Amino acid sequence: MFKKLLISALITLPSIVMADGLLRTTNLDKYCEINPGDRQTVIYLDQNIIASKDPNWYKDILNKVKYRPGEKIQFVNINNGGSTVELIWETCYPSFTAERLKKLKENEGFGSLFTGGVADNLSNDQKFFNKQIVKALSYPLQKTRHETAPSFSASSFPRKKLIEAIYYDSKRLDVDDVFSRVIIFSDMIENSDLFTLESFNPLDTAKSVAKRYPMFLNYSSFQIYGINYTNNETKINENIRDFWSQFLLLSGAYVEQYGAQLAVEEDTLAWGFYKFKGYVQVSGIKGASAFRMIIGDDGKIRHGWLEIADMYLPVSGEVKCSGQNCTIDAEVLASPNLDAFRKKDVLRIEGTLENLKGHVGGKDESVIDSQGNPYQHPISLSRI
Numbered sequence: 001m002f003k004k005l006l007i008s009a010l011i012t013l014p015s016i017v018m019a020d021g022l023l024r025t026t027n028l029d030k031y032c033e034i035n036p037g038d039r040q041t042v043i044y045l046d047q048n049i050i051a052s053k054d055p056n057w058y059k060d061i062l063n064k065v066k067y068r069p070g071e072k073i074q075f076v077n078i079n080n081g082g083s084t085v086e087l088i089w090e091t092c093y094p095s096f097t098a099e100r101l102k103k104l105k106e107n108e109g110f111g112s113l114f115t116g117g118v119a120d121n122l123s124n125d126q127k128f129f130n131k132q133i134v135k136a137l138s139y140p141l142q143k144t145r146h147e148t149a150p151s152f153s154a155s156s157f158p159r160k161k162l163i164e165a166i167y168y169d170s171k172r173l174d175v176d177d178v179f180s181r182v183i184i185f186s187d188m189i190e191n192s193d194l195f196t197l198e199s200f201n202p203l204d205t206a207k208s209v210a211k212r213y214p215m216f217l218n219y220s221s222f223q224i225y226g227i228n229y230t231n232n233e234t235k236i237n238e239n240i241r242d243f244w245s246q247f248l249l250l251s252g253a254y255v256e257q258y259g260a261q262l263a264v265e266e267d268t269l270a271w272g273f274y275k276f277k278g279y280v281q282v283s284g285i286k287g288a289s290a291f292r293m294i295i296g297d298d299g300k301i302r303h304g305w306l307e308i309a310d311m312y313l314p315v316s317g318e319v320k321c322s323g324q325n326c327t328i329d330a331e332v333l334a335s336p337n338l339d340a341f342r343k344k345d346v347l348r349i350e351g352t353l354e355n356l357k358g359h360v361g362g363k364d365e366s367v368i369d370s371q372g373n374p375y376q377h378p379i380s381l382s383r384i
Contacts, residue, residue, distance in 0.1 A: 046186035
């Protein structure tokens with residue numbers, strides 16, 4: 001069914017859409033204005049590998065990707081060859097929080113009998129949204145070079161500059177007070193002059209490329225699928241995976257998912273967004289630190305980030321509160337500098353959600369550093 005809709009959408013796209021790739025619809029913008037979301041989602045589609053007769057590449061987006069009320073959403077085409085992108089559609093998800101919807105319904109007047117009530121208008125907008133998604137997904141089909149999923153080997157990978165594409169489009173993630181979720185459908189094969197696919201060290205290469213293309217991806221979470229879609233080059237795919245994980249981490253982003261398909265994301269109804277600044281003390285020297293997190297209504301930390309100097313450390317964990325007294329018990333998910341911090345180091349802080357103190361490093365004082373000192377660095381944070 002979806003395949004028929006996708007082909008139909010391609011045939012019936014208005015000429016203005018076919019001309020510049022942008023679906024010019026603004027009637028959903030009100031949802032971002034009335035109920036600004038706490039996250040934005042950017043979906044990149046790698047036109048270089050998209051197959052017109054294979055439904056698998058778009059089913060994950062239609063069936064597994066969920067959006068939050070008032071969430072800003074952008075569909076972006078990575079043009080053949082990489083290095084350049086094109087905005088396909090920018091919109092807002094038509095939905096309200098339960099509290100907001102209740103208030104809107106309570107304020108409905110007599111005129112809603114003629115113009116339609118909040119529930120009716122919301123239902124119509126959601127139907128429109130679902131149709132437009134199909135049109136957005138159909139856009140890369142216009143210039144795709146493949147009817148079926150392509151099959152490449154180490155010697156036949158096409159030229160592709162994904163790093164340049166992300167670098168020159170990184171301003172898209174420059175947002176305040178919301179988190180960015182980036183979903184990419186791609187095999188992630190970078191085939192450019194930056195390194196040789198068949199012989200490169202992924203971690204060392206990530207450092208050198210990060211210096212050549214310095215960018216800050218604003219604590220984004222990346223969900224990448226389409227791996228192995230175009231090839232069976234196991235060693236190359238393993239190296240590419242390790243390269244992207246390290247390169248994005250050095251750029252202030254965390255690879256949350258990386259595989260052949262998307263996993264359904266765990267979510268909650270309510271989120272609380274918190275940002276803190278303060279210091280970490282190492283060997284008696286204080287250094288600037290920052291911490292940000294979203295707390296779900298289940299008490300779990302989502303999109304948690306601890307920043308120490310110029311190091312970005314993604315964290316996950318739980319927040320437990322009794323009255324105003326809270327304890328945050330979190331774990332480092334990855335580190336760009338293993339000489340400083342490592343995966344599974346802990347962040348344990350307590351206090352109110354205005355001021356927190358504790359330590360980062362080893363789980364207890366029995367963990368020592370190379371000098372024989374307890375591997376626990378005091379940290380103090382205040383909400384901003």
